[in-house]
Amino acid sequence: MPDASIESLRALVIEDNALMRALIRSVLFALGFKNVREAKSGEDAFTLLCEESVDLILTDLSMTPVDGIAFTHRVRTSQESPNPYVPIIMVTGHTERHRVEAARDAGVTEFLAKPITVQKLLLRVLEIVERPRAFVRCTSYFGPDRRRRNDETHNGPRRRKDDKQPQQVFV
Amino acid sequence: MSNQPSGKCILIQPGAYPVLAAAGISKQLRDPKVAQAAECALDGGASAIRGAALVYIDRLQTHINRMQAAVATSDFDLIYGDAHEVRGLAGNAGLTAAARIAGELCRYLDAMGRANATPDATLVQLHLKAVVRAARAEDETTRLGSTVAEVLATLVNKKLAEINAS
Numbered sequence: 001m002p003d004a005s006i007e008s009l010r011a012l013v014i015e016d017n018a019l020m021r022a023l024i025r026s027v028l029f030a031l032g033f034k035n036v037r038e039a040k041s042g043e044d045a046f047t048l049l050c051e052e053s054v055d056l057i058l059t060d061l062s063m064t065p066v067d068g069i070a071f072t073h074r075v076r077t078s079q080e081s082p083n084p085y086v087p088i089i090m091v092t093g094h095t096e097r098h099r100v101e102a103a104r105d106a107g108v109t110e111f112l113a114k115p116i117t118v119q120k121l122l123l124r125v126l127e128i129v130e131r132p133r134a135f136v137r138c139t140s141y142f143g144p145d146r147r148r149r150n151d152e153t154h155n156g157p158r159r160r161k162d163d164k165q166p167q168q169v170f171v
Numbered sequence: 172m173s174n175q176p177s178g179k180c181i182l183i184q185p186g187a188y189p190v191l192a193a194a195g196i197s198k199q200l201r202d203p204k205v206a207q208a209a210e211c212a213l214d215g216g217a218s219a220i221r222g223a224a225l226v227y228i229d230r231l232q233t234h235i236n237r238m239q240a241a242v243a244t245s246d247f248d249l250i251y252g253d254a255h256e257v258r259g260l261a262g263n264a265g266l267t268a269a270a271r272i273a274g275e276l277c278r279y280l281d282a283m284g285r286a287n288a289t290p291d292a293t294l295v296q297l298h299l300k301a302v303v304r305a306a307r308a309e310d311e312t313t314r315l316g317s318t319v320a321e322v323l324a325t326l327v328n329k330k331l332a333e334i335n336a337s
Contacts, residue, residue, distance in 0.1 A: 006199050017256075023213075023263060030212035031205055062255065093259035095274070096281045115262025115270060118209040122200060129197045138180035145182065 006032035010052070013038050014045040014059040014068065015091070024058055024091065027121060042071025049075065050082055056125070058112075061092035061103065068092065069106045076107035076143045084142065085135060087128045091116060107143025109133070213263075247290050250299075251280040257302060268316025269305035272298055272323055279327045286334050294330060298323055 011033050015021040018040075025036045037052065039045035043066040045059070057075075059068040066074075068090055076084050090103045093114040100111055110124040133144040199205060254276045261270035276298040283290045301323060305316045 005195055009196070017260075020259065020263075026212050027209050030209035032199055093255055093274070093277070096278060098285070114259040116213075118206055118213055122206060122209070126197065126200055129200065135183040136180065137183060 007034045009033060009055040010035040010037065011056045011058065012036075012045060012048065012054045014040070014042060014057065014063070014071065016040050016060060016063040020060070024116065027116065027118060028058075030118075031122070031125070042066030042068060042074070045071055046074055049086075050080065054083070054086060056128070057086055057088045058091050059088060061090060061094045061099065068108075069102055072103070072106040072108050072143075087132075089121075089124050089128075104146055105141065107141070109144050247280055247284070247295070250295060251277060251284070254280070254298075254302070257306075261306065266306050268320055269302050271316075271320040272301045272305055275320065275324050275327050276302070279330065282331050283334070288334055291330060294326060297326070 011028055013021055013024045013028070013036060015024065015038075021038050021040070025038065028036050037048060037054065039048050041063045042059070045057070046066070048054075049057075059071060061068040063071075072088050072090070075081050075086065075088065078084075087109040088107070089110045089112055090108040091112045091114065092099075092103075094100075095113045103111055109128055112120055112124050133148075135143060136145050254273045257273040258270050258277055261267075261273060276295065279294065279298070280290055301319050305319070308314070308316075
């Protein structure tokens with residue numbers, strides 16, 4: 001495993017509200033990040049992502065012209081995406097179930113409901129650091145495995161084509 | 172390898188990625204001093220966080236005025252947008268009750284919109300007034316704010332149950 005420190009990582013904060021961007025950036029700095037880039041929409045962020053390497057993305061949901069869900073989907077599936085595996089934490093006040101599911105199905109890695117707290121942010125980042133999930137590619141989805149747990153006692157249908165022995169690819 | 176969704180379900184174990192999995196980062200993040208520093212950044216009086224929070228408080232009234240103005244024209248999309256802003260901002264400005272009440276209003280308007288139903292204007296205005304009151308009284312959370320939020324949540328649940336039953 002390569003040796004690295006938080007200081008060497010590059011984070012990207014995507015948020016249309018300048019004050020909230022500043023808030024998130026301040027918390028990231030306090031956590032040890034030294035290189036935090038910012039964008040005010042998914043469109044600007046994708047352009048930036050194509051120009052610079054980024055190790056972690058925190059994105060809002062509601063933005064124009066490209067919102068956080070469309071941005072995430074583009075990062076995960078676009079041929080132009082420089083890094084479809086980059087961890088994406090969606091930070092939003094939109095906590096309605098259908099919006100959370102839409103974010104999950106777009107391929108976000110973690111979901112953080114506002115208000116932002118250090119504990120919540122640390123938990124999400126640690127989840128990414130310590131328990132990185134495999135990525136799934138299937139007919140309708142490409143992104144982090146949406147199954148958080150491997151329930152050995154599950155007696156329901158196994159709906160994945162290759163559920164018993166999925167093909168594994170190491171990249 | 173293409174990252175387009177494919178017909179066959181495969182699992183991909185990122186090897187070189189994420190860089191975040193590099194040794195040492197986890198240890199750094201788990202250092203209690205790091206969390207403490209971040210908490211200080213979030214709560215501290217002299218930090219940039221505090222300045223940002225004060226701006227949030229100043230902006231709350233603007234959001235609420237816009238929401239109240241929107242009631243007159245029954246522009247529930249605008250009310251939802253502003254309530255969503257308040258919900259996101261107020262929590263980090265220490266206005267927990269205002270954030271909760273705005274969140275309930277968002278939940279109600281979102282559900283009504285998805286059901287293609289017209290929101291109850293009285294219920295919306297009750298929420299707006301409660302948000303204003305909670306935002307103006309910083310001790311509202313410990314005094315009445317939590318109770319008001321709970322009562323309004325009960326009302327929202329009742330209204331949504333009516334919609335679901337119809």
